[in-house]
Amino acid sequence: MKDFVFHNSTKLIFGKDKEQLVGQESVAYGKKLLLHYGGGSIKESGLYDRVVQSLHEQDIEVFELGGVKPNPRVSLVREGVSLCKEHNIDFILAVGGGSVIDSAKAIAAGAKYDGDVWDFFTGKSTVKDCLPIGVVLTIPAAGSESSDGTVITNEDGLYKRATGHITMRPKFAILNPVLTYTLPSYQTACGITDMMAHILERYFTNEKNVELTDRLCEAALKTIINNAHTVLEDPTNYDARAEIMWSGTIAHNDLLGTGRIGDWASHDIEHEISGIYDIAHGAGLAIVFPAWMKYVYKHDINRFAQFANRVWDVEIDLNNLEKTALAGIQKTEQFFSSIGMPVTLKEANIGEEHFEEMAKKGTERGPLGNFVKLYEDDLIQIFHLAK
Amino acid sequence: MKDFVFHNSTKLIFGKDKEQLVGQESVAYGKKLLLHYGGGSIKESGLYDRVVQSLHEQDIEVFELGGVKPNPRVSLVREGVSLCKEHNIDFILAVGGGSVIDSAKAIAAGAKYDGDVWDFFTGKSTVKDCLPIGVVLTIPAAGSESSDGTVITNEDGLYKRATGHITMRPKFAILNPVLTYTLPSYQTACGITDMMAHILERYFTNEKNVELTDRLCEAALKTIINNAHTVLEDPTNYDARAEIMWSGTIAHNDLLGTGRIGDWASHDIEHEISGIYDIAHGAGLAIVFPAWMKYVYKHDINRFAQFANRVWDVEIDLNNLEKTALAGIQKTEQFFSSIGMPVTLKEANIGEEHFEEMAKKGTERGPLGNFVKLYEDDLIQIFHLAK
Incomplete structure (x- = not known):
């Protein structure tokens, strides 16, 4: 057996209706939040409304960036980084599956970095700090909800690359199996x-x-x-x-x-x-x-x-x-x-x-x-x- | 499956010689430390010296309380609580097995409480906060190194009782299998x-x-x-x-x-x-x-x-x-x-x-x-x- 350090501090909140706790879990990290998600499915299902309501109940100011696609793209990440810097975002909430969470993690790292976020994926730079992240998981698959890594695709050359850092690990992840029924x-x-x-x-x-x-x-x-x-x-x-x-x-x-x-x-x-x-x-x-x-x-x-x-x-x-x-x-x-x-x-x-x-x-x-x-x-x- | 929250944030550092990291792990929590242990075995083995040296290298002021026995007693816990209050201890380091860790946890809770620490074990009061704790584990058994509970015996009537709180969970635990050879x-x-x-x-x-x-x-x-x-x-x-x-x-x-x-x-x-x-x-x-x-x-x-x-x-x-x-x-x-x-x-x-x-x-x-x-x-x- 090799020596190791195991340190997984993500708070996992598992069960029916637990997305109702997202506001009270998020507010510990600040009042300005970037809500990051994919397509329209969370709006159709009503999840989006429940999440926003829970955030508003805690007087959290919600900024939004949707549109994450499978194999999340660095172009959207860059957009997210700009949003975070422009509005002094405190916390990023990813509502979705692995692509949304990975995109949120990359944004969280980019928001604390002066250069281009892609530098972390080429090895030109390494992540040292990230904005805190929370997750409402809708697709069980990637495990990104409690991992410290992210995988992003650069459309310019179609490179898909990974990076990671301990500060990238979500602070909490809400896992409601009912959200996966659809x-x-x-x-x-x-x-x-x-x-x-x-x-x-x-x-x-x-x-x-x-x-x-x-x-x-x-x-x-x-x-x-x-x-x-x-x-x-x-x-x-x-x-x-x-x-x-x-x-x-x-x-x-x-x-x-x-x-x-x-x-x-x-x-x-x-x-x-x-x-x-x-x-x-x-x-x-x-x-x-x-x-x-x-x-x-x-x-x-x-x-x-x-x-x-x-x-x-x-x-x-x-x-x-x-x-x-x-x-x-x-x-x-x-x-x-x-x-x-x-x-x-x-x-x-x-x-x-x-x-x-x-x-x-x-x-x-x-x-x-x-x-x-x-x-x-x-x-x-x-x-x-x-x- | 019942709903649950899983949140275990203890940093587990596993492998040979890892006790040498105890100073650098502890110093993050302050400069005044209570070193808590049992009998003489850690002195005979040289572990005590290695731990103290690592702590001193980080300029940590070390207070000591040994003498923890199996089925740890509330009388020693009370002594530890007094020490912590008297010297404004920042951090408690338990070097030993489950009894030492449990005793340290009880001291950590008592140090943040005005009443008698046994109140937590009778249900008269509940733990709300604890001093941070670290562990160098020498006896694999109790699992107390990453749990949020403690069991203490009251000599007055021979009651053995448990209590717990999330803040009781050790911040780190160092697990070196070699320390268990003897x-x-x-x-x-x-x-x-x-x-x-x-x-x-x-x-x-x-x-x-x-x-x-x-x-x-x-x-x-x-x-x-x-x-x-x-x-x-x-x-x-x-x-x-x-x-x-x-x-x-x-x-x-x-x-x-x-x-x-x-x-x-x-x-x-x-x-x-x-x-x-x-x-x-x-x-x-x-x-x-x-x-x-x-x-x-x-x-x-x-x-x-x-x-x-x-x-x-x-x-x-x-x-x-x-x-x-x-x-x-x-x-x-x-x-x-x-x-x-x-x-x-x-x-x-x-x-x-x-x-x-x-x-x-x-x-x-x-x-x-x-x-x-x-x-x-x-x-x-x-x-x-x-x-």
Whole structure:
């Protein structure tokens, strides 16, 4: 087990109607608030009205910036930064899913920085401080509601890049499973894939003697798998929605990564795909992860066999561990497919035309991954396995 | 799943030599520090010197109060409160195990209160604020290093009582598994029992649809069970010590109790025993828990069968779930016995002479437990099952 610091201070408020607490939770951080959100869905559902009412009850002055799109763009972030500086905003409230929260985090960092916010994503500068952020979560997926990282896309060159800092971690996150009832099936499935991917990235490590975190990862994966079809078939099932929502937060609040180094190549590879193609992050992960697994499993067949056995209930064949390992990979792929995800690039209408470009861009800052280091040619082979 | 708030802000610093960071972590909270500890073991091991040196390097003025005993006493807490008030202490550093941390928490609450600190334990007053606390953990067991509660014994009448408040949660806790190498086997086993008991108290709930927390509980229990004999047979095995230490914190940091109401009767019953008899908390729990299980299992045979299957690998006998449930209870009792714990009162040289007194005192503020409500007569029957 590696040394580590675990410090996740986000206050998680979980349950029905909890968005009514957003005003009293926010007011501790100031009276001038930027309300950040995506499209019109929160207005149609009435959530927007309830949030604004709760904020007004605390005499909070509300500034607004909507329009966040999936794979949030740096242009909107820059707009948010300007708004914050112009109006001396105290606090940013993100109402939405991972894209809105990530956009809010980038704004929060940019608001405390004199240069261009994209500097944080190129490595030209590092985040040192952020405006405080709060979250009302509507899409369980990214885990951004209690993580200290953000991923932003730069339209100029279609780069998708990540950065993070401890001050970026939301002060509070309100998680009401009822708010997820109206999510379309496809988006629900993308979220499920994303949270599973967050666990898988941590699960495949070279660190030995990480039994507790292995088992915690397996616990969360099994819970997600067991509840996935229920939420797709019965979208207003509170209990299943609650399991999925809570699992999505636990998947990415750092606990499952303590004492080990995760891989993260699949996320990076997916960022290259969704940086160019208009594909949801979860769908991209459903394509990349099985291909990545097929490419790297020989690096640690025991770990893949353990995964197959403990997560997918594949019986361990001691005389053929490779068979056990491969059965786990097959089950993973079949599961993603069963919840409506594409598992090949072809299913997502993505051809071979950018394989080399994506492989080149993806590795231009060095090889990807930690479980196995992947170079430009490895990425091309993984893209071919994902065809 | 019940609504909940999860907010655990303790910064956990885990790994070899991390006590060297105690000065720089403490100085953020002020320059006048009360160093609180137990007996001479931290002086013999050199830990005391390393801690004091790290504090002095940050120009922290160190006041001292040693002498904490297992089942920490309110008399020493009162002494600590006086010291804090007299010297305007900013910060309390607990170096030790659960008793030292609990004592420090009580001092931290008393230092911010005009009345007698025992008021918090009788219900006469409630904690509203505390001095900040930090921890260097030497005994993984109580989970007090990131919990918001404390248990103190009043010598006057031998009452053992609990209280808690969010401000009681330590600001940081330093967890170095190497510091646990010198723990005697018996104390190691007591710690293992205590952390397992913290999970079991949460596991036995009447709340339905708590799959994620069930599985997280099972993950932690299996990890503790798998590493227990290793640390007893090979006390300087870093990896096993690390699994046990990290599991002890996770067992009691509130995560495993989210969305459910735990039971806690066994802890309360044990407090009655160790309030009168000089028995370690863990040893008392090893006696009480199997007896409690035998007394209540019929209340939810399915849950006990799930426990037997998932934690102890007992095959589920669908035609005789009671047999499955009882096998899990037997395995629990055998396990405690196998690590050197007493599992009957007799083994701890405790007779029947105080059964009625303990049952009466234990229930004088109402029935115990939530899974099954236990009254005075129930406690007597449990004591008889534990004979």
